[in-house]
Amino acid sequence: MADAFTAKGRATRARIVEGAALVLREQGVGFTTLDDIRGRTGTSKSQLFHYFPDGKDELLLAVAQFEADRILENQQPHLGQLDSWESWQRWRDVVVERYETQGDHCPSGALFLHVGRARPGARAIVTELMRQWQAQLARGMRALQAGGLVSADLDVERAAAALLAGLQGGVAILMSTGDSTHLKAAIDTGIEHLRASRGREGPREGEA
Amino acid sequence: MADAFTAKGRATRARIVEGAALVLREQGVGFTTLDDIRGRTGTSKSQLFHYFPDGKDELLLAVAQFEADRILENQQPHLGQLDSWESWQRWRDVVVERYETQGDHCPSGALFLHVGRARPGARAIVTELMRQWQAQLARGMRALQAGGLVSADLDVERAAAALLAGLQGGVAILMSTGDSTHLKAAIDTGIEHLRASRGREGPREGEA
């Protein structure tokens, strides 16, 4: 917490984390060495261990946290403003576009899929990320309910959990196969599920 | 293809692959050495390279294929017989139960999430696995359509893609956080989506 670093120190530390994140996204955790990171960030071995005394594990954890924060940031402001069908659509487009262009090396992949297991610290980071992500989706769904756009009977937490799972799986499949069909299908179907929940009136008008 | 192995050779090779699969599930790709595999399978270094001349990569690929085959097998006969709501429910229970008990070390995780990127060979295996999986889900949905249980208007491929994504994401989250809520929510919601598609009649009776 209380960092005994000077301004210069903090800058260097940040440079290391950001550079490491880049390398990790490209190469994957299993194929990245400290020397790769050293080279990319223009630092020396001693700096790495100066800022991360516990070595690689600590650095990896810092990168995981850094990436986790960025993932939600990258979806703003849309993710925080899901109160109309249009805003949901915008959010959907941002997510799809982002992951499609990032393709293989995206933050969540590197972090979530690889670091996921193993270290308990990483697990905590992922768990917290999922919790916040789902909370924001659920909040958006409640906003729709408040506007009468979605049935008040809808189990919001469950719908949000399902949508989040679909999104994650879509990204995972995109990263493994290069195909974004599943990601789009998952999100669109999830949103349609919300639309359809609204009582018994015909749930079709606005088209994807 | 044409293996120049004797019966004994084939048995040894199979022993290596199966044993390696076990170790890989437990430890993850990044933390498994050839010596671990050697120890577990009771083989020598030269045997490993005798049966997998290209070394670790080739062995890992063989394990990936082995696991991919098992994943679909494990869901049978249910996955091949999805022609009623009851059979869908049975399949759902099998999947949830299997992944819940397997927890961290499940075949698809080790294979899919870790090997996924990197080697192009692994990517092909994953792609083919996803293709087959989705095809079987789609086939089940068409069976429901044929029985009049699901609207003929349903875009079966898209619904199957979405369900598959939800399942994958649910498993990924389960493996990363230890919580199966998302997996259940994703599958159940996916099935409800099918139910709800049937015309305009009230889509609620059987509860999850």
Place this chain on the structure above:
DNA sequence: TGGAAAATGGACCAGCAAGTCCAGAAATTG
């Protein structure tokens, strides 16, 4: 301004893991 603390450079070390090699045992086959 001068001493302490922080920051940096990079040589060095130790362990480990993939892969090589060859000798010898088991088996296949003509």
Place this chain on the structure above:
DNA sequence: CAATTTCTGGACTTGCTGGTCCATTTTCCA
């Protein structure tokens, strides 16, 4: 049954990688 091939054991090599150490420079602050 002898020759050839396959199979197995395990010592050895080689390269890499995380981590240590200490000397040097820069920054801080009283």
